[in-house]
Amino acid sequence: MKKANATISSFARTASIVLMLTAVTATVSAAQTFTTLVNFDRTNGANPAASLIQGTDGNFYGTTYGGGANGNGTVFQITPAGTLTTLHSFDLTDGASLAGALVQGTDGNFYGTTSTGGATFSGTVFKITPGGTLTTLYSFCSQLGCPDGESPEAGLAQGTDGNFYGTTSGGGANKWGTAFKITPGGTLTTLYTFCSQSGCTDGAAPYGGLVQGTDGNFYGTTSRGSGTNLTGTVFKITPAGTLTTLYSFCSQSGCPDGSLPTAALVQGTDGNFYGTTSRGGANNSGTVFKITPGGTLTTLYSFCSQSACTDGGTPYEELVQGADGNFYGMTNSGGASGLGTVFEITLAGTLTTLHSFGGADGSLPSAGLVQAANGKFYGTTEQGGTSSNCGSGCGTVFSLELGQGGSAVTLSRTSLAFAKQVINTTSAAKNITVTNSGNVPVMFSGVTTSGNFAVSANTCAGSLAVGKKCKIGVVFTPTQLGPLTGTLTISDDAANSPQTVALSGTGVVPVTLTPESATYPTRTVGTTSPAKTFTLTNSQNITLDDIAIGTTGDFAVSGTSCTTSLPAKGKCKISVTFTPTATGTRTGQLSVSNNASNSPQTASLTGTGK
Numbered sequence: 001m002k003k004a005n006a007t008i009s010s011f012a013r014t015a016s017i018v019l020m021l022t023a024v025t026a027t028v029s030a031a032q033t034f035t036t037l038v039n040f041d042r043t044n045g046a047n048p049a050a051s052l053i054q055g056t057d058g059n060f061y062g063t064t065y066g067g068g069a070n071g072n073g074t075v076f077q078i079t080p081a082g083t084l085t086t087l088h089s090f091d092l093t094d095g096a097s098l099a100g101a102l103v104q105g106t107d108g109n110f111y112g113t114t115s116t117g118g119a120t121f122s123g124t125v126f127k128i129t130p131g132g133t134l135t136t137l138y139s140f141c142s143q144l145g146c147p148d149g150e151s152p153e154a155g156l157a158q159g160t161d162g163n164f165y166g167t168t169s170g171g172g173a174n175k176w177g178t179a180f181k182i183t184p185g186g187t188l189t190t191l192y193t194f195c196s197q198s199g200c201t202d203g204a205a206p207y208g209g210l211v212q213g214t215d216g217n218f219y220g221t222t223s224r225g226s227g228t229n230l231t232g233t234v235f236k237i238t239p240a241g242t243l244t245t246l247y248s249f250c251s252q253s254g255c256p257d258g259s260l261p262t263a264a265l266v267q268g269t270d271g272n273f274y275g276t277t278s279r280g281g282a283n284n285s286g287t288v289f290k291i292t293p294g295g296t297l298t299t300l301y302s303f304c305s306q307s308a309c310t311d312g313g314t315p316y317e318e319l320v321q322g323a324d325g326n327f328y329g330m331t332n333s334g335g336a337s338g339l340g341t342v343f344e345i346t347l348a349g350t351l352t353t354l355h356s357f358g359g360a361d362g363s364l365p366s367a368g369l370v371q372a373a374n375g376k377f378y379g380t381t382e383q384g385g386t387s388s389n390c391g392s393g394c395g396t397v398f399s400l401e402l403g404q405g406g407s408a409v410t411l412s413r414t415s416l417a418f419a420k421q422v423i424n425t426t427s428a429a430k431n432i433t434v435t436n437s438g439n440v441p442v443m444f445s446g447v448t449t450s451g452n453f454a455v456s457a458n459t460c461a462g463s464l465a466v467g468k469k470c471k472i473g474v475v476f477t478p479t480q481l482g483p484l485t486g487t488l489t490i491s492d493d494a495a496n497s498p499q500t501v502a503l504s505g506t507g508v509v510p511v512t513l514t515p516e517s518a519t520y521p522t523r524t525v526g527t528t529s530p531a532k533t534f535t536l537t538n539s540q541n542i543t544l545d546d547i548a549i550g551t552t553g554d555f556a557v558s559g560t561s562c563t564t565s566l567p568a569k570g571k572c573k574i575s576v577t578f579t580p581t582a583t584g585t586r587t588g589q590l591s592v593s594n595n596a597s598n599s600p601q602t603a604s605l606t607g608t609g610k
Contacts, residue, residue: 033401034355036362037082037378039385040394042067044086045074048380048395050101050155051317051368052078055130060370060378060397061087061110063098067394072096072117075110075128078397080372087132092117094136095124100155100209101367102128103164105184111137111164113152122150122171125164125182137186146171148190149178154209154264156182157218159239165191165218167206176204177222179237191241200225202245203233208264208318210237211273213293219246219273221261231259231280234273234291246295255280257299258287263318263368265291266327270347274300274327276315285313285334288327288345300349309334311353312341317368319345320377323441323465328354328377330365339363339384342377342400355400359384362396369400373463375441376401408438409494411501416488418476418505422539429456429473432501434490436464444492451486452478453503460490478507511544512537513592513601520578520607531558531575534603536592538566546595553588554580555605562592580609 040046046067052060060078068074068089073096075088090096095114102112110128118124122141128134141150149168156164164182172178176195182188195204203222210218213236222233231250237243250259258277265273273291281287281302288301303313312331319327327345335341335356340363342355357363362381369379377400384393412433421427436442442464447455457473464470478484488501518532538544544566549557555576562572580586586607593600 032354034361035082035399035401036385036396037399038078038084038397039387040064040067040390040396041387042071042389042394044068044084045076046390046394047382048397049099049366049382050380052370052378052380052397053102053104054370054372054378055104055110056108057130058373060372061102061104062380062397063100063102063112064395065097065099065382073098073114075102075112075132075134077130080374080376080378080399082397084397087130088128088134090114090117092121094118094134095126099153100166103156103158105158105164106162107184111156111158111184113155113166115151115153115169120150122146123152123168125152125156125166125186125188127184138182138188140168141171145173146175147173147193148188149180153207157210157212159212159218160216161239165210165212165239167209167220169205169207169223174204176200176224177206179206179210179218179220179241179243181239191239192237192243194222195225201248202243203235207262208275211265211267213267213273214271215293219265219267219293221263221265221275223260223262231255232261232277234261234265234275234295234297236293247291247297249277250280255284256282256302257297258289262316266319266321268321268327268347269325274319274321276317276319276329278314278316278332283309283313285309286315286331288315288319288329288349288351290347301345301351303331304334309338310336310356311351312343312356316366320369320371322371322377323375324439325466328369328371330367330369330379332364332366337363340365340381342369342379354402357381357384359393360386362398363393371441373441374443375463402440408436408496409442409490409492409499410435410437411490411499413501415502415504416474418503420506420508420539421476421478422510422541423478423481423507425477425541427476427505429475432472432474432488433469434460434464434472434499435469436466436494438494439466441465442492442494444490446489446491447472448489448491449474449486449503450489451503452476452484452505452507453486453488455488474501474503476503476505478505481507481509508539509598510538510540511592511594511596511598511601512539513590513603515603517604518576518606520605522608522610523578523580525580525583525609527579529578529607531577534574534576534590535571536562536566536574536601537571538568538596540596541568543567544570544594544596546593548593549574550591550593551576551588551605552591553605554578554586554607554609555588555590557590566594576605578605578607580607583609
């Protein structure tokens, strides 16, 4: 329905002929889990031709090209577990034949396009709430001669300015499509009309949508144009509408660089753009390519490079970059049964076929994938499935879970030892860094502590992408004296969950006087002994004030470094001598008073006179 079956031009239809090829083997890892979530049956929609998106509520939202209550397509919601709800069935007056993906706006609503229907039967832009209330924002071909465009085949992209940007595959001043901007309220501005240059060197018939690059400009593809070959372009367009053609396909003899791109681009984490062509390449079955923002193109892979095209062919839709840095996509043909594939491709161009469709599990996918927060990939097939209401099947929604054996979490340390801490006070935080060292995203389910320890900060919530880090802060609040232990437990869906960190610390009183006792040697009555030294320690995080030192019995302070205050974590010395006034055992006490909660601190003193 989308791309392959669009009715805008016979050229596009011809280019979409599916190569039904005899299969040999499927290259699917046993560690992967493919699950069919929904079989469309016309009543709940038919022939989904667009990628899904995951909403902020965690559910997925998508469209079907046909089916529904009126046979003109639907907008649906589906939970990650596979429960589908039809949010709206189009009735032609409000649109029909949905070929583009939805986008969730910053206001929480979803925005999309229909390729036909509406006031002039030339397609629409619409808004739909998560609850299913639809508003038609614009009907194309509202102007005489359709200079505003017609038949949008792709979804929208919301720009950083809050407006939405998109393309139409037809209409415009030259009848070869447009690039447009539309406000959330429905005011449309035509930014560019394709085929404005002689020979359509600026491109024509854009079937893919736009993507806003990190430089603020928009990037896209046209399926036709580029001079005598008419095989498509990659272009850049400013938000104001200035267009630059970055690359013209089939620039090389035999088109090994690809032709007929029908998909939007995606900007990789390396700043380059990645995309597909549905034809061309070494085997005329399409390519995966990389192109710099300046226009230097590299063909990463030519499909149908394996015997009987078991690696797939004719990719119609955009790629998605996974959390592991690789790209993922689907082909509309080829594979073990000739009905399309799901593939992974590295940035260097190494391709792996992850799944070959066989019919009952779906066939002829013409949309892209989306990787959900749980790490699984979700997608649609335009045909196939188990419903008999559409001949070859009405299409499916599926999930693909890659092998989880590579999931792992690494901790920066496995133990945290806190310094001595005054009871009933809280220490400074110590941090643990958590790294996703596996090859799939990790979903956290909880972070807990035991004993006299608590989590003070935590960025390890939700999903953590491959190679990314998060931090957990832990504090120590002793409620009793002496050594104390506890455990930090991190729970997630990694293979080595839960991860634990041993916690330890010691609870102490606010101020101590050591040693707690002292015994002096026997001394002749009336003579003074050498001094014994005592240490006053302030374990608090605040200054100790109002210090006063005193002794009782035959003992006296002979010197001290203590003043009336002692800084936080500070120490001072007190020297005490013994001068017996009588024979026999003599006792006394050194006492230090202050504003600490355990004041006064004391040490017992003993000596013998002779």
